Amino acid sequence: MRTRSVHGGRHELGQNYLIHQPTIDRITALVAATDGAILEIGAGGGALTTALAGLGRDLTAIDIDERRVAALQRRHPAVRVELADALRHPLDAPVIAGNVPFHLTTPILRRLLQRPAWSDAVLLTQWEVARKRAGVGGGTLLTAQAAPWFAFALHGRVPARAFRPMPSVDGGILSITRRGSPLVPLAERRAYERFVGDVFTARGRGMAAILSTVGRMPRPAARRVLDRAGVEHDSLPRELAPTQWAALWSTA
Template identity: 25%
Template sequence: MRQKTARGKYHPAAGSLLNQSQGLLRRFNLQPRKRLGQHFLIDEAVLKTIIEAAELTPTDVIIEIGPGLGILTRQLSQQAGQVIAIELDSQLAAILKRTLAPFSNVVIVNKDVLKTEPATLLKEQAAANSGYKVVANLPYYITSPVLRHFLEAQVKPQIMVVMVQEEVAETIVAAPGQMRLLSVSVQFYGKPRIISQVPAGCFYPMPEVDSALLRIDLYPQPALAVADRDGFFNLVRAGFSASRKQIANSLAQGLGLEKADVLSLLEQADIAQQRRAQTLTLDEWGRLWQVFSRGRDG
């Protein structure tokens, strides 16, 4: 079977892994579950790119989210010290425990990642202390919640190498002028960069949109020294609540403040009232929060 790269066609490099994936599904009488966003990676070149981007070492502990048919899991296990693969689908988890049984450094966990603290997955205290890496082909529908779950975790990863929708990746790495709430939320905790674009034809079944491989290098401490992070992000969320409006109007509406009070806050933070939320830098959000929190607490 020879695949093509055009929209609606599988990638040329997908042949072997496509056949392997379809064979596994037939063998266990399974169908990909659309509700769980199951799109299995079938391109060997992309697999190689993921492994290279993760910069694996024999001592690395990897948390893989949504291992699916275990194709990426196998590759990870060959270069990392331990792979903890967390799979929500009970059927797939049971199959993975069988098919990956020969890989002694792989642990399959049948849980909802969003309801599981990373620290509970890292059973060895040494692993939690030395850090871990997240590597995943993420279901699109849980991308933002998963990123938030790990970025805000008490025990954070060193890096995250994740496959996400291309449009989402572009939002995450956006510069001032194109920033959104998700951009600020990720860049607060680490430095994101797009490793490569990944066409829809590299997955089975084929999604409707293209993807991108994203790497986030987490900072030892967040980019801004903010004691009340919930309060800070409430402010940012209010700023983006009506992103087409000027920041003064968005904040007044989102925070329930008088326009005159907001104008005073912006002046103290040296931010022009005509600006829009998407143009603010992370440092400017930090200045605005300092002024706002002083007024709130005073």
């Protein structure tokens, strides 16, 4: 009898199963505040699956480990349990939830933010990723590029001891909500993302110098653009709020 997945063991799969009931309750409460069918990614041992099933909504749970999928299918006959990879699945439910494999946090987030169908996501990720995506201590390139269409919020830190096996880092609960009224037209998304990328990677001390380089404009002209966007001349890209990025894009 095979005791390992065809993909390897728990470490190869990045599986750190959530065993902390207060965290399970917190994630479930956040999902309960949303509407629509739920897709759980990385269902693993099923602790969160059981709680989400209790909400009485249409629930699909996916996992890449065929052993866990078979066990969940037996335990939850009313839940649609599928063998699938979050990096390939359509991610097309209104609500996405899950304990994201820590080593795949960034690629899953990048893919999620490009998918058009979902409205709300509640994810348990690495603490540093959750903190940075929520803009605590300064925003990141990925967050700034997505901010006109998505709002990020941090809902607490989860200690490493809340998982089995215990990872080397803590987790964090991150929610992402698609904005009903985007700050930048969706048709301009690719161009906007390139602009933000250029600003984050350009040389210069402060936004006046950076914008002068990116926009190929004299420093006084860059300062006028920043004034219209409500951005301090000596601020850094990671300090800008979503509304300031949108205003800068529309005026630069």
